[in-house]
Amino acid sequence: MSGTTIALALVLGFGAGVLSGLFGVGGGVLFVPTLALVVGLGQLDAQATSLAAMIPVVAFGAWQQHRAGNVRWREGIAVGIASIVGVTGGAVLATSLDEQLLRYLFAGFLLLVAAQLVWSTRRP
Amino acid sequence: MPTGKRTLLSLAGIGIASGFLSALFGVGGGIVVVPLLVLLLGFDARAATATSLAVILITALAGATSFSLLEHVDWDAAALVGLPALAGSVAGVQLQRLVTSRELTLLFAAFLVAVAVVLVLE
Helix, strand or coil, rough: CCHHHHHHHHHHHHHHHHHHHHHCCCCCHHHHHHHHHHHHCCHHHHHHHHHHHHHHHHHHHHHHHHHHHCCCHHHHHHHHHHHHHHHHHHHHHHHHHHHHHHHHHHHHHHHHHHHHHHHHCCCC | CCHHHHHHHHHHHHHHHHHHHHHHHCCCHHHHHHHHHHHHHCCCCHHHHHHHHHHHHHHHHHHHHHHCCCCCHHHHHHHHHHHHHHHHHHHHHHHHHHCCCCCHHHHHHHHHHHHHEEEEEC
């Protein structure tokens, strides 16, 4: 990785954090493009690395929400444990797909997130 | 169906769906966890958002571990974007109290569409 790439990744990582805090979306939708387009990882590695990259942000957020008394841990842990089953299936599928197809699917997912954001701004 | 059983099935279903989406796309899965906790289990928005972070922590740990075993995780790159993101998210939450607006959210949605287009063309 060149110095420029490292500097750009640091700035975009910070920016991804700001946007995720500001709009309440996960860091993943921004980490994956940063890792793929700037750091130059393949689509699958970018997605896998995004999961690792979000751990500090999510751990800190969960801790803050816990201190505020907002987390329902029983349900959270139950859903979290069930998610491990889904993760296994998703990982098998992701690793078996062609990376170009995976990238198109991810782009489609971004459009869904954008649509959800637009929907959230509708006036009551 | 008895309430207890329905609750258990809902918890399991939300987890499996969000875990699948998370591993398939490298995202947290909040986009499905938050609305489903509200719709299926009657959480209010604040509890749903807060609880989704606890869920995503477990999901992300499981996903990162699985993909790491398959040698797809670049830990240096993860630290490179993940650690500054931690600082950024603190700033973002503070900023949210000052500047959320409909226009800003629409602008961000347009930005995501642009990113999707770049990803497809690249």
